[in-house]
Amino acid sequence: MPRFPVSLLLRCLATAMISGYSRPLYILPFDHRGSFEKGLFGWHDPLSPDQTARIADAKRVIYEGLLAALASAHNPDGVPVTRAGLLVDEQFGADILRDAQARQLITACPAEKSGQDEFDFEYGDAFAQHIEAVNPTFCKVLVRYNPDADEVLNARQREKLARLSAYLKGSGRLFMFELLVPAEAAQLQAAGGDAKRYDAEQRPALMVRAIQQLQDAATEPDVWKVEGVDTARDAARIVEAAQRGGREGVGVIILGRGEDDAHVREWLRTAASVPGFIGFAVGRTTFWEALKSWLAGTISREEAVQEIAGHYREWVQDFEAARPA
Template sequence: MRMTGYTKKLAILPFDHRSSYISGLFGWKEPLNVEQALTVAESKRVIYEGFQKACVPKEEAGILVDEQYGVGILRDAVQQGAITAVPVEKSGQDEFDFVYGDDFAHHIEAMRPTFAKALVRYNPEGNRALNQRQTQRLKRLSDYLHQSPSLFLFELLVPAEFHQLEHVDQNKDAYDTQLRPRLMVQAIEELRQAGVEPDVWKIEGLDQRTDCEKIVEVAHRNGGQHVGLIVLGRGASQERVIHWLQTAASVPGFIGFAVGRTSFWKAVVDFEAKRLSREAAAAQIAQNFEEWNKSFDAGRQAGMEAHGGQGR
């Protein structure tokens, strides 16, 4: 069994969005016809071209893209020696389940990604039976990946339960700052106790450095000290994303980021509407991706200076 963990820097451009991408960008619903599927695949190609243009060190830079619309991109990226990640979850569902059912291992082996990624909505104060069903599937995935050359990337979302939003007068920002950090710690604790052991946790941004420290502490506890953590973008504004990246980067244990929609959404919308050339759309995506990388590095540097270089 291999050692769990990944400690090198990671700068990931995720564009594995499926149902939200198709409905949000094109106004379509699956199943798509051949022409629509080709249009979706081609638009993802533009994002990949943006990734290729970006000045981000090759050994840190990676893509997260789905097999369904990005199989050619994945094959090319693997050939180029880029870091790759593929999603294993069904898209747009509240409950985690395998997109290819019991055949998930075969698909991972065919794609040979650096990481297999599971996006999971898990609120520890949510439906217990649902959480248990998800956890059983995730344990199966975790056990399989620990025997596999591919690493386990776990994307944890903690959506608010109705009673939690009531507690903060329906204010989602208040939920994010007052309740979500504690729930994230609890979720990681519960999942790990159930034997779900990712190599990297991909988590929602946190506004406070102390909350980032608590997340690292629970991820690193009981033999998890080599596990990395990265911050996702959640389609937030550029300012918000930069704040999250810099806050996390200042804490040892956070190794990078995976920012998707804020990187590519506007560029792809403008490309599809013929307001931007393919070249210009890719350049805009590259520029955004570079911006996150610079912000993360700056946050890491500031953290080292402020905290005496501890843990690096």
């Protein structure tokens, strides 16, 4: 009987378990942890119970903004529940996840440690128990992966991600992969030290290579959550990579990366014009300033809720207006 390399067998097994998610998906992500603790509140671990409760309440304001944006008898022009989703962490958002599930919203919960340059599980080897307890629609990971980065580092990440992917596919759970491709020093130098030039000239091709490397290492997301690109041609190449080799059902969504409104709108319109991009996940641009103003006491809680709802509805309208007829 012929013998096959273990790596080839793993790739074949992963490919056999490809499913994908191709329905419209409009996510409001607020799974930020370190940036909330330090950037929004100026706190550091370990948090007191009161500090934890205050962060959880701030996230509740964001959630109330999402609920206010949904279609209802009082808001017929809102976003359909079947397309609306949220991404929030278990630490500060377990109650939100339970409430959202009861309302039949799409939910996503992160599995990664916050703010790490190298992917690792938030709950170590107990990651599966936590996913099962929270039971989100999607398990999400944020991974910083540059195909030209240190290969030992990249290999460690690929091994952990393949383990997670196999568990999720084996348990019938959906997998959302947030891919960030930070510049290596030599790449940034080649761009004259200009991060925007790196984004335009190098990052799109690196994103394609990263997706391909991760797929070849048995990581099979149902949805790729990616940084925006400036041209439809680059967006199409990303979709082509995400859907190669029998992965036609895999969807791609665009993230906001904390950019200003104008830049987010450009990314949304570019992505929406390309088949395969099914939606977005825009977080800080949606809620950050509203939360800051509410915490400073310059606007009321309800004003913050409505501001967040308005931004979210605008992203949906922009994306849907740019989709091919």
